[in-house]
Amino acid sequence: MCSRSTPERAIILSESTGKSAAAEILELRAGLLARAREFFAGRGIIEVETPLLSRGVVVDRHLDPPVCRYSPGADGAGETLYLQTSPEAAMKRLLAAGMGAIYQVAHAFREGERGRLHNPEFTIIEWYRPGLDHHELMDEVGALVSLLLPEVSRDGGWEKLSYRQLFRDRLGLDPIECGVGELGGAAEKLGIEIEGEFDWNDRDAWLDLLLSTRLQDDLGTERPVFIYDYPASQAALARLCPAEPRLAERFELFIGGVELCNGYHELLDAAEQRGRFEEANEQRQGDGKQPLALDERLLEALEAGLPECSGVALGFDRVVMLACGADSIDEVLALPFEEV
Amino acid sequence: MATTYGTSDFRKGLRVEFDGEPYLVVECEFRKPGKGSAIYTLKVKNLLNGRVLEKTFRSGDSISGADCRDEKMQYIFNDSRDWHFMDPENYEQYAVSKEQLGDLWKYLVEEMMCEVTFYNGSPITVTPPNHVELEVEYCEPGAKGNTATNVTKPAKVQTGAEIQVPIFIKIGDVLKVDTRTGDYIERVHR
Numbered sequence: 001m002c003s004r005s006t007p008e009r010a011i012i013l014s015e016s017t018g019k020s021a022a023a024e025i026l027e028l029r030a031g032l033l034a035r036a037r038e039f040f041a042g043r044g045i046i047e048v049e050t051p052l053l054s055r056g057v058v059v060d061r062h063l064d065p066p067v068c069r070y071s072p073g074a075d076g077a078g079e080t081l082y083l084q085t086s087p088e089a090a091m092k093r094l095l096a097a098g099m100g101a102i103y104q105v106a107h108a109f110r111e112g113e114r115g116r117l118h119n120p121e122f123t124i125i126e127w128y129r130p131g132l133d134h135h136e137l138m139d140e141v142g143a144l145v146s147l148l149l150p151e152v153s154r155d156g157g158w159e160k161l162s163y164r165q166l167f168r169d170r171l172g173l174d175p176i177e178c179g180v181g182e183l184g185g186a187a188e189k190l191g192i193e194i195e196g197e198f199d200w201n202d203r204d205a206w207l208d209l210l211l212s213t214r215l216q217d218d219l220g221t222e223r224p225v226f227i228y229d230y231p232a233s234q235a236a237l238a239r240l241c242p243a244e245p246r247l248a249e250r251f252e253l254f255i256g257g258v259e260l261c262n263g264y265h266e267l268l269d270a271a272e273q274r275g276r277f278e279e280a281n282e283q284r285q286g287d288g289k290q291p292l293a294l295d296e297r298l299l300e301a302l303e304a305g306l307p308e309c310s311g312v313a314l315g316f317d318r319v320v321m322l323a324c325g326a327d328s329i330d331e332v333l334a335l336p337f338e339e340v
Numbered sequence: 341m342a343t344t345y346g347t348s349d350f351r352k353g354l355r356v357e358f359d360g361e362p363y364l365v366v367e368c369e370f371r372k373p374g375k376g377s378a379i380y381t382l383k384v385k386n387l388l389n390g391r392v393l394e395k396t397f398r399s400g401d402s403i404s405g406a407d408c409r410d411e412k413m414q415y416i417f418n419d420s421r422d423w424h425f426m427d428p429e430n431y432e433q434y435a436v437s438k439e440q441l442g443d444l445w446k447y448l449v450e451e452m453m454c455e456v457t458f459y460n461g462s463p464i465t466v467t468p469p470n471h472v473e474l475e476v477e478y479c480e481p482g483a484k485g486n487t488a489t490n491v492t493k494p495a496k497v498q499t500g501a502e503i504q505v506p507i508f509i510k511i512g513d514v515l516k517v518d519t520r521t522g523d524y525i526e527r528v529h530r
Contacts, residue, residue, distance in 0.1 A: 060375065061377075062372075062375065062376055062377050062378070063375075112348075112378065112399060113370075113372055113378070114370060115369065115370025115371070115372075116369060116370065117370075117371075118370060118372060191394065192394075192396050193393065193394065193395050193396060194395075194396050194397075195358075195395050195396065195397050195401060195403065196397050196398065196400075196401025196402065196403075197398065197400070197401055198398060204376070204377075205377055205398075208373055208376035208377050208379070209379060209396065211373065211376075212371045212372070212373050212376065212379055213371060213379060213381055213396060216371075234375060234376070236375050252373075252374065259373060259374060262374040262375060288400075313374075315374075
């Protein structure tokens with residue numbers, strides 16, 4: 001484990017705040033990235049680079065891409081483009097074109113996300129594995145994480161716990177069957193005091209609230225833990241479980257209470273995907289947000305045929321945070337958002 | 341008068357109002373599941389009674405600021421119920437009760453300059469300097485030659501408070517104490 005910067009070795013990139021990453025953390029970061037690339041090379045997964053800009057997006061109720069303008073000439077006329085919230089759409093187009101197993105180290109952008117674990121521009125390692133289901137991909141994520149963070153697991157292994165079992169074990173309620181009243185009661189019992197506007201009928205808001213403020217902090221404190229099979233209402237781009245369509249084959253990894261990855265056994269059905277994007281846009285409008293342009297080229301690729309595959313996005317900055325015991329993402333970034 | 345703070349203004353150190361009482365934001369955490377809705381959790385300390393609460397907000401919510409101001413004032417005396425402070429500009433005096441002070445009475449030495457916080461025009465709390473010097477009025481003698489700092493004993497200082505000090509401290513020594521933690525820092529040679 002690296003220690004915090006000593007004054008001689010620290011490069012203070014900002015004199016005003018002194019908050020930027022120290023040289024030794026940037027060295028550690030480079031070493032972790034090199035090891036991750038070796039891991040993918042060893043498994044025959046090809047590195048790709050796709051554009052950060054796009055004309056349409058993977059529409060998500062709670063993800064807001066920054067918008068920018070491109071002008072082909074100096075006359076100011078031009079079009080609106082989005083900065084990607086993840087490289088998912090572009091990478092799926094490569095998969096549909098027959099690329100096989102691919103990975104990417106990409107920057108992603110999300111508006112309004114700033115905090116101890118969030119920078120509006122951050123680094124994702126995203127990869128896709130044709131032929132693997134979400135459980136097989138979880139095992140691959142576990143192997144990569146064990147390689148990069150050997151000290152986070154007592155015994156070198158990882159656990160898997162279903163989303164439903166997590167809520168049953170910890171709160172004694174079934175997140176799929178129970179009503180919003182029970183979720184609200186659980187929040188009250190746990191001492192969650194809600195101020196301001198809250199849609200008491202929004203099940204997913206309750207589930208997110210309970211998970212992120214009460215359940216998450218204890219997840220993965222002894223060894224990494226994968227939470228899998230999320231409610232179908234939070235499926236995003238995951239396929240629904242064949243045996244239980246109220247659940248989706250989606251997973252996340254938690255270490256030391258930090259959410260590290262989000263993965264799917266990918267939805268292949270173009271019509272169903274379009275329906276989910278449109279529903280997300282309706283929810284956005286209900287939330288008072290702008291609807292977003294659908295990524296039609298992604299939908300075309302799904303129509304043309306995406307191979308059976310699973311994919312995952314791993315938050316690389318947070319991996320570096322865990323490797324050096326940083327409290328804030330700012331400690332592992334060369335230049336945090338306020339310094340750009 | 342009342343300022344309103346949106347979730348993007350939330351930060352440690354803000355003074356805000358809930359149910360007509362002033363609170364200081366002592367912790368502010370932004371939480372957002374990758375695919376879920378953003379939540380802000382604030383730990384807020386009641387400036388009247390010190391009680392700490394946790395409050396949860398969603399993006400776009402807002403809270404009202406508390407009408408607080410800070411004034412530099414001199415601590416002049418106490419009658420063991422109230423501690424009295426004077427505005428050096430106009431000599432006006434204000435009383436802060438022992439209950440409002442909490443543990444801070446331990447560090448207040450006459451003539452010391454402090455920051456007095458007013459809420460809606462009344463004094464509610466005091467912030468002494470981070471470090472104060474206090475003279476030891478009584479302590480048990482330490483073993484001769486023992487300069488260890490990890491073994492401590494209680495020492496009664498001029499304000500009447502007991503501070504944990506290293507074993508080598510003697511009656512008449514002057515201690516530098518951190519008022520935020522109550523910890524002994526070092527012996528001061530006057």
